[in-house]
Amino acid sequence: MDILTTYNPSTGEKLADYPLMQQEELDRRLQEAGEAYRYWSALEVAQRSFAVGNLARELDRDLDDLARLMSEEMGKIRPEAEAELKKCIRLCEYYAAHAEAWLADEDRSHGEVKAMVQYAPLGAVLAIMPWNFPVWQVLRCAVPALLAGNVVLLKHAPNVTGCALQLDDLFVAAGFPEYTFQSLVIDVDQVESILARPLIAGVALTGSTRAGAAVAQLAGKHIKRSVLELGGSDPFIVLADADIDKAVETAVQSRFGNAGQSCIAAKRWIVVEEVYESFRVKAIQKIRSLRQGDPVQDDIQVGPMARPDLADQFMEQYNRSVSEGAEVLVPCIRNACHVSPGLLGDVTPEMTAFREELFGPCGVLIKAKDADDAIRLANDTIYGLGSTIFTADHALAMQLAQQIHSGNVFINTIMRSDPALPFGGVGMSGYGKELGREGILEFVNKKVVVG
Structure with a gap:
């Protein structure tokens, strides 16, 4: 069985071994994700918002342990780890407060034409996330996608696998149905086979421009929506x-x-x-x-x-x-x-x-x-x-x-992302937006209903 090993970058000390998921386990989890989607997408937005509010409280409760794990796995100093988690709490609270209004049916009638736009979920979003902000990068993608009624499959960077699995536990503790959010401990070679499945409606990647180009190619091949937040200078x-x-x-x-x-x-x-x-x-x-x-x-x-x-x-x-x-x-x-x-x-x-x-x-x-x-x-x-x-x-x-x-x-101030403001780049820095209302509308079906 293939093993993924994490190390402390400060000391070089081995932290943990994690077995890579075999195909049978992966198939089972994807099937469970499909079942979770059928339940989760049928809930009212207010119910999903309640779970996200609970997630904020679970993050606050687990802040010390998760901050310590971030320092151990990728070397983040303690004040920065705590600041990242507090920002994640604000993200959850912000989206929980606004999602219902943002996803409400929108009247688009004109003249004698009665029409509306509905914002419907798509399915599962594959989130391919980096190690440098191991919780923030995940949640700024996952929280709006989940509130929209999608489920989320996380393929995290190998060196922060412990953080990924701890997030799984936090989602369950917050009251999310099992498999609504789940981490897949897989190798990068398995990404295409997952992305090709009908359940997967889109992919979001934060990472290098080279990784973004590879994922964009796969998304195009399989006709999947994609959001890429890539490098910058x-x-x-x-x-x-x-x-x-x-x-x-x-x-x-x-x-x-x-x-x-x-x-x-x-x-x-x-x-x-x-x-x-x-x-x-x-x-x-x-x-x-x-x-x-x-x-x-x-x-x-x-x-x-x-x-x-x-x-x-x-x-x-x-x-x-x-x-x-x-x-x-x-x-x-x-x-x-x-x-x-x-x-x-x-x-x-x-x-x-x-x-x-x-x-x-x-x-x-x-x-x-x-x-x-x-x-x-x-x-x-x-x-x-x-x-x-x-x-x-x-x-x-x-x-x-x-x-x-x-x-x-x-x-005249430091550049930083903000839960209330759309975030994304142009050129080789990627495309699509995360955060703000724009972020929650990336992975929805903007369905027009006339009559």
Whole structure:
């Protein structure tokens, strides 16, 4: 029997073994999911909302244990683990409060034509989720899909299998019928056979652009709906009139949170030349003050990277950027999965640190001539997930926001997802929306009824 093993990235210690599901078990679970769908989809939205409200309370009750498991499995520091879970609680509460209104029949009559739009569930949604936010990424997909009347099958990243199975228990404790939400401990090679089944109505993936392209191809082959939230190389623009102290604080917080392993981290700091030197000096001081180490220690601000292969890839990109001419302002020094926070300066568009997504703890500093040049540099990327502008001129910021090719623009504040606002990217950052009302309408049948 094939075994999946998880390890603590901070210590290298083995955590647990999990047997991969064999075909017979997988077939049984998919059949159970079909039965669960028939029951769950027939419930009133208010009943489903009640279960989601219960899930918020179960998350709060289990917060300490789940936060500890997140730290053990993928290295998230304790304050960030707790913050992630509290955000999940807010997500559940927000959707439970709004789902009934959002999914109500909508009168679309015009003239003498009596018509309405109904929002009906589709079936099962396959959620292929990453390790970097092991609970938030799952729930921001699963909660709206479930409220719409679908069931959810989770294929989680192998290194956070413990988190996935603990979520199963929380859903049951919250009163969800068994198999309404379930984790499938499977290999990636089994995804297509699952996606091909008639029960599966759609697939949502958060992950790399390469993984997204593969899933999009499969979804197209089998005519399944898909939502992809992929990589990003988010620009963080600092103009001459910006509050430099606040800009540095925000840039560092955004870039080094979760050990730099976030799709919406501020990965390219584009600073106009008038304030480049001031920003550079203050950023160096701030980064050197960050404490990196064991995520369970109270004073640690940056934990380890989640797996050795991820650290390998990140350091290869870092070293390649240095060989291409990037200035090492603060070095990234590696010890197993632990990588000290670093900063590269004078990065130009032909360098790896500009062209590729660096998924680790390193700031990238880029000099722009002026605001127009900053926008040009910001848009010189295949990605388009998030972006940030720091300036004292709000009217100018609003004008520039229209010119940035991305799904999100934040002004004078940190880029982050919000349960109330649609979230998603353009270009190689994917398509479709999660969160907000838009998120709950991704996996529904917008059925027109006339008469």
